[in-house]
Amino acid sequence: MTTLKYNYINKNKFSRPGFKLLRVSKIVMHYTANSGASADNHRRYFRDLKERYASAHIFIDDKEAICIIPLNEVAYHANEKACRVQALKATAGYYSGGNANLTSIGIEMCLDKNGNITAATFNRSVDVVAELCKTYNLTASDIIRHYDVTGKNCPAPWVTKPSELTRFRNAVNAKLKGSASTSKPKPSASSNKNVYYTENPKKIKTLVQCDLYNSVDFTEKHKTGGTYPAGTIFTISGMGKTKGGTPRLKTKSGYYLTANTKFVKKI
Template sequence: MSLIKNDFVVKNKYSRPGAKRVVTRAIVLHYTANLGGTAKNHQNYFDGSDGGGGRYAGAQVFVDKNEALAIMPLQEMAYQANEASCRIAALKGSLGGYTGNANVTSVGVEMCIERDGSIATATFNRTVDVVVELCKLYNLSSSDLYRHYDVTGKNCPAPWVARPNDWGRFKDAVAAKLKGDTTSDKFYTYAPDHVKSLKEIGLYSDVKLSKDKQIKRYAKGTKLTIIGVEYDGKTPRLRTAKGYITANKENVKGYHDYIGTIKILTDDLNYYDTARWDKADGQVKKGEVYTVVKKLGSGHYLLKSGRYITSNSKHVKFVENE
């Protein structure tokens, strides 16, 4: 049974031109950049004769925490990977007199984002499963996955441009599931920056976590820095600077390096897709809270969403992580 439900928009020249692609060489990952929008919100937006406000845009599939919707047949072309430029030679293509590059040769998958601009874990996991399904349908592998950024240089999906490790984690999860490995459902198969113990756990000097190699016990709630993943056979373990701990998600919860949060103090504050001050890409509202990855010398905060916003205390209140 497919994870993708069909909810097609009407044919229109902007979001569903109706042209059939003749080849599928890749899957291109995007994010909607629409804070809090659902897959159905976007289906509604792109439906109608003006196809989302009369601009050439869209994708075949939209994914949120609860569902994945195909807003057009997968084999139809979508204006999703920029017809003007293509940095991946293998994705260059044309359709009749239309030179659409990756629009012609790939399926676009859009991930919906939360109010804080992040990609929810449930959306991440559902997108993994959707992409696995598409890879099987088109006989593709994880090496055939690209960010919109990889294809055209656009800052999309911005969270994965800001944190390339999260993109690597996504591709690794797809690769594992294509091999029939469901280990990642129970264990961390990638290295989160840090973990917090959900119950008492042991630290061991060997990857087997042998009882006679136990160094110490960590209490519930202990925070540890992770430097890698190693395997005992098929079972992953998390490696710290002092030894090995369990990678079981029932025992530890992974998280990444975020220095704190900001609360917006002024109305309609500009944000940017790069660390600049001209040509704002959008605005945030007073009272909203966002997660901060780091503070830049340019006077910006880099947010978890991959966006940039002023670090001026007149406009934002910063709260450091404990």
């Protein structure tokens, strides 16, 4: 995701438990309520957090957007009270009653020293959320406030003035429509077939978020090498194949990665 910087905090029980999301049904918007503190200030705060449970996936200020928790993991951002959005209600054996935290991505907008969400922060948030909507096949109506989930006064400026949420959704929708109008023609059925690298491409870039596995068999138990965002570059040391003959790329670190040209590109 080109608009995001990825700087993950280490796993810990207070802010990054390592639980997996069940799905991404909504994007939940927050504000930090912390005037003058930057996105990186908040990254460092949640990296060192103790004695309470809280976090969000992404922090955005007027200079940058930082993803501090992988987008396939739980952040503790919208479950302090009963969930009021049916689509977000969920539970898991590892997180009973996790609700919105199991089914959404949380985004925190930072405030300037005067306590305002600046135009630059607003616009950068639009860019990030539009990319998330494309990645997870969501629409502008899937963008909601923390207030909508639990009733908390967050983001306070958007609770006081609900038209700000409408303005944000409209801006995201314009981005999505603009992307659609400039996209390439729909490929024919034959071009939708899976195509794989069969020879070592030496170096690749991921086109989507990808996982690394310790085996050519891409099952959950083998997914031990981590999850990496689109745009990550890997050096490929060799090739492998599944029993069924599907090619895999072997990274320099020894983990296996998809060889599907829909997901990775030779550079």
